[in-house]
Amino acid sequence: MVSPAENSSATQSPPGDIVHAMRDDGSLSAEHDPGLSTQQVVDLYRHMVRTRIIDERLVTLQRQGRIGFHIGSLGEEAAIIGSSFAMGEQDWIFPCYREFGGALMRGFKLQSFIDNMFGNANDAAKGRQMPDHYTCREARWGSISSPIGTQMTQAVGFAWAAKIQKKSLACLVYFGDGSTSSAEFHNAMNFAGVFKTPSVFFCRNNGWAISVPVERQTASDTFAEKGVAYGVPSVRVDGNDLFAVIAVTRAAVQRARDGGGPTLIEALTYRMGGHSTSDDPNRYRARDELEPWVERDPIERVRRHLQAKGAWSDDQEEALRTEVDGQFREAVANAEKTPPPSLASMFEDVYAEQPWHLKEQCQQLLSGARAPKAH
Amino acid sequence: MTQMNMVQAINDALRLEMARDDRVVVLGEDVGKVGGVFRVTAGLHDEFGDDRVIDTPLSEGGIIGTAVGMALYGLVPVPEIQFSDFIWPAYDQIVSELAKYRYRSGGEYPCNMVIRTPVGGGIRGGHYHSQHPEASFIHHAGLKVVCPSNPYDAKGLLLASIRDPDPVLFFEPKRVYRAAKGDVPEGDYTVDLTKATVSREGSDVTVIAFGAMLYEALDAAVKAEEQGVDVEVIDLRTLWPLDIDTVIESVKKTGRLVVVHEAPKSCGFGGEIVSLVCEKAFYHLEAAPIRVTGWDTPFPYTLEMEYLPLSHRILPAVIEAAKA
Known part of the structure; x- marks a missing residue:
């Protein structure tokens, strides 16, 4: 488990160094400022809030028995939205199963997502997969599988194919800290290192794999240092710092597109909710473990940043929430009246x-x- | 026409398709400079280079997982698994990913890919170089499974498999890699993936076989004829989806069925064939169907010829079926 205290430290020697861009007062450090316009930050903030609202509403729908399942991203919005934002239009993303917010940002329609949550006749996956296992090729976003890590070797093969065809793109793959224990992680990192594929390995280290803490996944001090053995450069980043996530992902994408090969990014974040709606985290972790992470809530940090610049008001916040709620309700109403496949x-x-x-x-x-x- | 063995015919198919379609990529252990441990990919590296004939790290899971990614991109990977006995680290990627991609994505992500791998015993390879694992793949929805018995079919079926939009497991019977020789046309042709072939016509007993065991079935048929039993031998060629029409047509004619395969008996592919025949032609059967297969043991080294369902075990089964 990575504590916020460790997370905020920037004085450790490599590979323990953690990239931060945002200071506690909301200002940005010159070294890792990705140079976004205020409008871009507002847009990203909106995507993060939208992700969280949809997450919360989906949990409610599951509790009401209207959908069967949801696996959310509460607390990981900066890691997901920031990294997806750093990917260009020609780039591809192979998701794990916790990154719907990134897909929506890349053009996956909310209605299509909700149709998948209901497994109805309009679901692009034709009701064949459980909720959150959507498919949206048009967003250059892979199809989702439940077994851990299988997307990693596939993402490397995809990037490798692009390299063979001399196409300039980067392919990012999402996975959690638990996946680093899988054979797929080893295969993917090894093949990517040997063939210098244009890959970005994005590890959402959220502290927990269902009920198992990171200490049970590895005896290494960090996940990032695993890159050394594969000849894959790696970086640790504050995963709750939107700006730092964008900066390190952009650098990895650029290296990939320039022929420099793969990068492993370890984003330090925290799964603020259960593993899924089927999980009760209170059975295995102390409630007070959450509190310091609430203070470092990735959404609150961006809001403080925007408010300090006078670029976001309470009225805008209210309007955003009303807008997303309306869109969500409409999508759910449509999905519920759509017949099964x-x-x-x-x-x-x-x-x-x-x-x-x-x-x-x-x-x-x-x-x-x-x-x-x-x- | 040129006389070729299986190795040469498969090599010819790969060369031809790689020249025709630059999306086709060969990858695996030792497939490059050395041309594969059975030399099936010999010369391809010289002709097509490092980017298309790729020596990979020694990891079947990595080979197949990355090949799936290549297929998702739009390449047509033809990975080789050096021996089918080594395929299990890639099993999850094959049966749960490759086989399911089209379905689980509602058709958004098809995978055009052929996994080539040598199968079967009789080469003094022991348990880890001899198995014939078709049943473990047929059972999982979404795969096609092919096993040619001769050079002509090997080339035509491989070309058809590479051009097929679905993932194909292409099992190469290594016992007859060089022993099976025959005329192979130069240039392009395909063999239909949906059709079995009647290798020998007969009227008394139907024997179904494939791969190396086809020759054992044919040998038993010759010997049965000496005892007055007229055997029809079907070479399945494509194991799945099965050409049920050819099987049923033959059983309706003979009323007697013997199924031969190297893999263990229980839950083997023979059980499925017998069940289908019982469902579709039960009242045409004059005798109980018989399976002549490997035993339900691990594949043995010293006693492998006693394990395999060779002619000397097929013949009494054929006679028993005929006399029942």
Whole structure:
């Protein structure tokens, strides 16, 4: 577990150094200031707030029994929005499953996301995956899998393919601290290092993998230092500092596009909620562990920054919340009145063309009795 | 036409397709300069270079995971797993990622990719160089599984597999890599991935086989003929999706079925074939179907010829089916 005290320290020797851009008073350090316009910061702030509101509303929907599940990003908005923002239009992102805010920022439509949460007929994944396992190729955003780390080697292969085809792009992959224990992390880092793929490994070190703290994932002092063994440069960044996240991700993206190969970013943040709606963090971690992180809430920090510049008012805050609430309610209403996917759709897309046995089984389903309504 | 063995025919298919389509990339352990431990990729590195014929780190999970990413990008990777016995570290990527991508993304992310890997025993390879793991892949929705028995089919099926929009596992029967020889046309042709072939026509018993065991089935058929039993031998070529029509048509003619495969018996592919035949042609059966397979043991080294379902075990099964 990374404490905020350690997190705020900037005096450790590498690779313990943690990049900060924002001082406690909301001003920016010259060294890591990404040079955003005030309007850009306002837009990013809006995306962060929007992410949090949607997160909270989805948890409520799950508690009401209207959706089956949600896996949120409470407290990790700066890490997600900042890193996704640093990716250019031609770049690609392979998500873990906790980064919907980044997808929405890159053009994934809220309605499409909510359709996925309900698994209805309009869901691009055709109701085949559980909530938060959406697909949105048009946002240059990968399809989501539940098993840990599988997207990492795929993201490296994707970046490698672009390099083989001599296309200039970077491919960022999200994963958590728990994924660094997987064989996929090793394979991905090793292949990326050997073939110098234009990859950005973005580790959201949020302290917990469901109930297991980081001390049970590794005996290393940091996750970033694992890069050394693979010949992959690495950096630790304050993951609750929007500006620092953007600065280090931009540098990694630039290195990738310039042929300099991969970078491992360890973003120090904190999972302020449970692992998912199925989890109760009070069973395994002390309630007072959360408090120092509330003080370093990534959204509050950006708001303080904007307010210090006179660029954000309480009225704007209120208007934003009303706007997002309205959009959310409308999307949910649409999703709830959309029927489930057709029975026959269960047998589509297994293969490009439906073979005889799936045609046969589809007919058996259609001509048979219907299942009781389970949920 | 040129006389080729399986290794040469597969090499020819790879060379031809790499020249035709610059999206095709070969990667794996030792596939580059040395041309693969069975020399299947010999010469490709010289011809197509480092970016398209890639010696990878020694990690099957890494090979397949990165190949899936290449396919998502739009390349057509043809990774080689050096022996199918080494494929298990990549199993999750194959059955839970590669096989599911099209489905789970509602068609947004298809994966055009062929995994080539040598299979089968009879080469004094022991447990870790001899297995024939088709059933473990057929069971997972989303994969096509191919296993040619001869050079002509190997080339045509591989070209069809590389051009197929779905992921294909291409099992190469290494016992007959060099022993199986035949005429192979120069240039481009494909063999239909949906069709089995009748290798020998007969009227009394249907024997279904594939890969190296096809030759054992054919040998048993010749010997059965000496005992007055007329055997039809079907070479499945594509194991999944199965060409059920060819199988059922034959069983309706003969009324008797023997299925042969090297893999262990229980939950093997033979069980699925027998079940399908029972569902679709039960009243045409004159005798109980018989499976002649590897035993339900790990693959043995010294006693491998006693493990394999060779002609001497197929023949009595055929006679038993015929006499029942």
